[in-house]
Amino acid sequence: EPEVTQTPSHQVTQMGQEVILRCVPISNHLYFYWYRQILGQKVEFLVSFYNNEISEKSEIFDDQFSVERPDGSNFTLKIRSTKLEDSAMYFCASRGTSGRYGELFFGEGSRLTVL
Amino acid sequence: AQRVTQPEKLLSVFKGAPVELKCNYSYSGSPELFWYVQYSRQRLQLLLRHISRESIKGFTADLNKGETSFHLKKPFAQEEDSAMYYCALSRNFNKFYFGSGTKLNVKP
Numbered sequence: 001e002p003e004v005t006q007t008p009s010h011q012v013t014q015m016g017q018e019v020i021l022r023c024v025p026i027s028n029h030l031y032f033y034w035y036r037q038i039l040g041q042k043v044e045f046l047v048s049f050y051n052n053e054i055s056e057k058s059e060i061f062d063d064q065f066s067v068e069r070p071d072g073s074n075f076t077l078k079i080r081s082t083k084l085e086d087s088a089m090y091f092c093a094s095r096g097t098s099g100r101y102g103e104l105f106f107g108e109g110s111r112l113t114v115l
Numbered sequence: 116a117q118r119v120t121q122p123e124k125l126l127s128v129f130k131g132a133p134v135e136l137k138c139n140y141s142y143s144g145s146p147e148l149f150w151y152v153q154y155s156r157q158r159l160q161l162l163l164r165h166i167s168r169e170s171i172k173g174f175t176a177d178l179n180k181g182e183t184s185f186h187l188k189k190p191f192a193q194e195e196d197s198a199m200y201y202c203a204l205s206r207n208f209n210k211f212y213f214g215s216g217t218k219l220n221v222k223p
Contacts, residue, residue, distance in 0.1 A: 003158075031208070043159070043201060043213040056209040091159065095208065101166065102147055102208050106159040 002026045006092050006107035014115055016081050021110045023075045023092030031095040032075045033104065034067065036060075036088040043091065049075065082114045117142045119204050121214035128192050129222050136187040136217045138176075138202030146204045148185040150176055151213070153199040162187075162200070172196070192221045 005024045013019050025032050034046040047067055048055040054067065066078045075094075079086055089111050093104040118141045128134050140146060148165040163169040165178040165185060176187045185202060202214040 033211075035211075035213075042215040045210050045212065048209045050209075058210075100161060100164065102149065102164060102205065103161045104151075104211065108158045 004092055004094055004105050004107035006090075006110050008110055009108065010111045010113070012113045012115065013082055015084055019079045019082055019086075019112060021077045021079075021090050021092075021112070023077070023094075023107055024073055025075055025092065025094030026096065026105055027073070029094035029096040029105070031055075032067075032069070033093040033095070034077045035091040035093065035106075037091065037109075038085075038088045046077070046090075079112075082112075084114050087112055087114045117146075117204060117206070117212050119202050119212050119214040121200075121202055121217050123217045124215070125218045125220065127220040127222060130194055131191050134189050134192040134196070134219065134221075136200050136202075136219065138185045138187065138214060140183050140185065140202070140204050142183070142204060142206065144206060146206055147208070148176075148178055149203040149205070149211075150174070150185075150187050151201040151203055153201070155198070159201070192219075194221045194223055197221045 007022045032049040035043050037043045045058050047057040047061045064080045068076050089109045091109045092107040120139045150162040152162045153159045163171045174189045178185050199216050199218050201216045203211045205211045
């Protein structure tokens with residue numbers, strides 16, 4: 001069964017460093033998302049992406065964040081200059097147009113630790 | 116503003132007992148509502164959607180617009196139901212709002 005894959009599973013970085021989190025959505029899906037979950041808190045929406053552009057973004061998704069689909073298969077989240085409060089689990093999700101309508105397929109997450 | 120509230124962080128029941136995980140939402144229009152589940156060491160996955168009135172693994176959820184609730188119910192809990200459950204709301208599928216989750220622990 002096709003799955004969303006995310007790399008790395010865990011990244012430790014120093015405050016101020018750039019981080020790129022990578023996702024490979026399910027191949028025939030057209031809608032892509034990034035969510036994050038700070039330890040003990042809710043899963044928060046960051047951004048949605050369709051047709052090579054951002055559909056919607058949250059207040060969290062400021063100028064330090066960007067997304068890209070560089071090659072038709074990867075979907076990346078870049079954090080330009082990490083802060084301590086960026087430490088969280090980052091989930092990528094994708095959605096298709098068939099099957100259970102509206103269903104999000106999630107990756108296993110990338111844990112980011114900012115020191 | 117859209118919001119999803121799951122008032123219980125943890126719910127413990129014995130095997131065979133009924134279970135109800137509460138979800139309340141605030142939204143001005145007609146929302147699409149979902150329950151997602153995360154079993155231990157597995158990824159977050161869709162359990163059921165209100166739009167299709169599904170019953171999945173014995174779970175059902177009824178949308179009550181008057182009470183703005185979408186509680187998840189199962190008449191007889193099983194140990195394998197132990198997991199983290201998230202209620203979610205979407206208005207246009209561009210953005211999903213998740214609750215903070217309820218950990219269900221089904222004791223033998």
